[in-house]
Amino acid sequence: MTKRPAPEPVQIVKQRRDSVLRALVEGVPYVQFLGIAFERRGDELTGVMPFKDDLIGNPILPALHGGATAAFLEVTAIITLSWAFIWEDMESGALDVSDLSHVHLPRLPKTIDFTVDYLRSGLPRDAYARARINRSGRRYASVHVEGWQDNRDRMFAQATGHFVMPQRKG
Amino acid sequence: MTDKLKQANQFIRALPHARALGMQLQTLELGTAIISMPYADRLVGDPKTGVIHGGAVSALMDTACGAAVMSHPSHPAGTATIDLRIEYLRAATPGQAITTEATCYHVTRSVAFVRATARDEDSETPVAMATGTFTVEGGK
Structure with missing residues (x-):
């Protein structure tokens, strides 16, 4: 009977995943400008956009700018899609992530179209978003994103987008 | 710059948020708005390009689109986005400003229809095109 290899220590696994995610997110200036961060549980990502005055569109209400909401949902879709694209190579070791300053993360998916459905005005509070990849083929992907604030059951916006996937080498 | 445009x-x-992105209004009249946004490093989405x-x-x-609705001759008191679809035709050239022309081409008692x-x-090829519907708050 062949001996099964010992499972990777959990700290190593977490450190690898968190550092790749960080490299992915911190590499995009506009994501930093909006202050968007991602929380991770296993492979599931939740986008978090902490409230700041720069995000206001209507100063009288006040409400989040529709453009900030759209950008937040689009960022969540792109990062979730890119994360899913990287995941397998990251876990198998095909993507060498030992030195992230030199790691060649794949190109980001390119947005073809993005449709935002504004359900209620965005409050001056933190916003959260989660994306579901409905289809991801070799060239195209279709993604749905849900955005909420205080209550998970009360979405303030949702969106659907189509993307061109980066081409795998070889 | 006319007083109305200045206003x-x-x-x-x-x-x-518009200020944070450096947006500047170029034209605003009769349901048409032209707004430009200068290129800035903080707006970059793909650092490789x-x-x-x-x-x-x-x-x-x-x-x-919102500004176009507000400038429509029906004078809506306020507006909010119901739905906005954007098609990205090509990557914008790095270093260049992006200018959007939006036209509100129809307004009912409750809905404004816009293209941009x-x-x-x-x-000649646009960077992106948009179709949107907006609410019309208490007209006149």
């Missing part, structure tokens, strides 16, 4: 520009500058993030283009589109086109400085 409208002050309005745009009073929107914190320097191309502006689609989200920043979305914000520009949304602002221009975003261009950079060098090509």
